[in-house]
Amino acid sequence: MMARSPTTLDAFAAIAEPRRREILSALSRGLPVVEGGRDVTWLVEELGWPQPQVSKHLGVLREVGLVSVVRKGRRRMYSVNGEELKPVYEWVKKYERFWEQQLDRIKARAERMERERQ
Amino acid sequence: MMARSPTTLDAFAAIAEPRRREILSALSRGLPVVEGGRDVTWLVEELGWPQPQVSKHLGVLREVGLVSVVRKGRRRMYSVNGEELKPVYEWVKKYERFWEQQLDRIKARAERMERERQ
DNA sequence: TTGATATATTCCGATATCGGTATATATTTG
């Protein structure tokens, strides 16, 4: 019984978690990427979550390559590594026509008629 | 003990599953969106998965609003509803500079090394 | 060295999620 597939840990899975998106957002605001980044303590204060939780989510982001780390003494400076977000961007972009076309109205009407028919 | 958060079922979570991305891909290829869409049987044949699996993933996509359904007799015609992908697009787009900048940096360094080599 | 600080890791319990199989529900057709 094969059960669940082994969680292909990729960028898609990583950003599915709202808190990990929050981390990326926090890391990306303000600071120029050129600097070393921001350390975990800063993130903990900024987000107000328990430190292990922050570290664990950072671990996932790290494994997937969405963040980069640089050791700085006993600190670890994290920064967003956008490279890994590009595939997500490219994927979604393929569906651009689906929201740009205004066929939505046609579809919406069809659905409305459908609902009324039930 | 609060345990796991209740799986905020949104577009991000929906597209985290590779098979659901496959479904969207299958639904989006070839066919103009104007038509009613494609039915489940077509998807089952196209993907080669057991029918319940297809229906269940369609159920998730439906709940999130990533696909639209229109009943056509005993068939259900599915089509991609791009509207719900827009937030994902907008979110990733915010990080565009992170991979573009990185490419710039790589390119810049390559050029610098090239100059120094001469 | 000892203690403090910064961060990661481990262990645990609860729950969500996935695939598989069987079954229910609707709709058409004979």
Add this chain to the structure above:
DNA sequence: CAAATATATACCGATATCGGAATATATCAA
């Protein structure tokens, strides 16, 4: 109505995943 077709749903077992608490590891400072 009965049989067939199309699709959804329910149930189950395995596993992944999350949050929480405790602990390990590394580094700095006195």
